Amino acid sequence: MNNQSTGNGPGYDGQHPQQSWPAQPQPAMGGMPPLPEIHPQHQHTAKRRRRTGWIVGLSAAVVVLLALGAWGVLALTSRSGADTPENAAVKLLRSAAGFDIVTLSQVVSPSELGVVAGPIQEVMKSGGGGNPGADIPGVQSAVQELNAAANVSLENFQSDTTEITDGVVAVRIRSGQLIIEGDTARYQQALTDMQRAVAYESALMDGATEEEAAERAKNDVEPVTDVTLPKTIDLEHLDELDPSAPDVKLSLVAVQEDGRWYISPVMSLFETLSTVTGGTAMRGDEVLPAHPAKTPEAAGLQFLENLLTDSMAVTQGRSTFENTIGSLAVPERRVLSLYLLPLIEQTLGSGGPSGPGAPRLKLSGDFERVKSTGDIMVLPEKVTVSIDGQPQLTLSGTCALVASSGQESCLEDAWPGFEALGLDELGLVIVKEDGGYVVSIYDTVRVWLQTASENYLKLRDAGELDRLRG
Known part of the structure; x- marks a missing residue:
């Protein structure tokens, strides 16, 4: 050492x-x-969920x-x-x-x-x-x-x-x-x-x-x-x-x-x-620089596009999430640059150009600001995800419309507790850095946890925790 x-x-x-x-x-x-x-001193009956x-x-x-x-x-x-x-x-x-x-x-x-x-x-x-x-x-x-x-x-x-x-x-x-x-x-x-x-x-x-x-x-x-x-x-x-x-x-x-x-x-x-x-710790030795967007809405769109593009490329052994990491605030960039990036590089290599047969991803639409109490939050507003020119998904808020089936799925439908805890009104938190805007995962978790805990305690005091299960 x-x-x-x-x-x-x-x-x-x-x-x-x-x-x-x-x-x-x-x-x-x-x-x-x-x-x-x-x-446990005894087993509960089958009535216990x-x-x-x-x-x-x-x-x-x-x-x-x-x-x-x-x-x-x-x-x-x-x-x-x-x-x-x-x-x-x-x-x-x-x-x-x-x-x-x-x-x-x-x-x-x-x-x-x-x-x-x-x-x-x-x-x-x-x-x-x-x-x-x-x-x-x-x-x-x-x-x-x-x-x-x-x-x-x-x-x-x-x-x-x-x-x-x-x-x-x-x-x-x-x-x-x-x-x-x-x-x-x-x-x-x-x-x-x-x-x-x-x-x-x-x-x-x-x-x-x-x-x-x-x-x-x-x-x-x-x-x-x-x-x-x-x-x-x-x-x-x-x-x-x-x-x-x-x-x-x-x-x-x-x-x-x-x-x-x-x-x-x-x-x-x-x-x-x-x-x-x-074993020997596998870590990097530098923190990737930020690539801030000009507006909070653009920062949300940039992060989503980088995340989807990098995720697709990783499945083909071509990417190391560098673009996604650059869309984030410094605390998250520090963790991901020093620990996640070396792991991906060891597994897939250092990445490289996409090649002629790689699918092309494109996003159209915008993000919009979500009402909040001090933090800048954004969510997609009819953002369509296309691959090789064919629409795949349209994202609106916390809902996704699948182009092939025409079916829409929302987080509040999949889990009743999502709406009961007030999470349906939240989005990604955007912070200012290097003269522009980037996504903060830590601050996003902070806002979501604060909202969830506040509403959980209200439900708890009112004896309405059953609303978390629908």
Whole structure:
């Protein structure tokens, strides 16, 4: 591994020899390893609906937002970062193990943290879930209790750093032990409460009444008794937490923003997955430049045309998505340039000219602006997609008309929850960059999550979550 300094911030030697990081002062917080599994004590009858994939995913997102909501204001108004990539990694590891949401939020890349900023604000106004009358805690209070039940320290931490490109550094964890200490009985109860809170919210998502959800949360979750403190998590042997999991060598990617270092969860995931079983990380060394459009509407059309063209070309081994990446804002370009592009190039080669027999794609029509509360959003307005001069699809808003059959399909028809959550009124978020306009995937996700969480909480409070299923 390389040990280099980027030259963009305070100097560092790329390695921490045998350092111990004492337990940090906890803002009403503490620490824990990954949650134990929920063990059902009995099977429900056939009347219980099976969760579909989108319900599980939405349930997980809601639970995360409920947990974050307790400290949203402090986390979003204090972005401290760290003075070196290694210190950013240390802060993230300790805060994650200790459910220290404030510190965790402060060390996450601001451009990625912004994705959940809006939803957090909506969740804070909701009170955080739970059912006090049935003695089911909210996720927020359960996380707070977990946080307060233990202290976390990091000992013998060592890492190697590699500069990926200007302002982006990979921190590969060589060794270290997270030590979790505290009151075992209190910690076990907090873990049990956390699992019951999650089970309750998941049951509501599954269509249960409040009474049914409370019963499931109590009956399906066994009291946690197999976690005792002190507990040690060996960062060099994370597979010990789950013997069936692959041997993962944890790597975190730090990015520099406004002179401070933050951890990018998205790039860290790519970096860690690329080094499973000791492999070498496959990454690029430069971020592609932007190719902004002159107007927001043109930016939407350009992105769609590049995405469709590149997707067609990839199936023929001729493209590396460079045009699509150039249509995006810098945070997304950074991730895709450094990690997706090398993967595609390794699979398909470096691309090349289309050749005489390649199908030709053409878009006609325009995008139009969508009403919003501050963000610039656009959607297609009768945009026709043609291949070799033959119309294939006509896109209008979130609907697609198939030319060959004359049938129109809309997202709100395929999933009733789409309209119930207000997503039928949203589009792509466009941001200004380099004197023009590009698409921001992160901001698009942020707006969609904020709208979905706001409307979900309204449905939840009104007892109308059944509208998500039609």
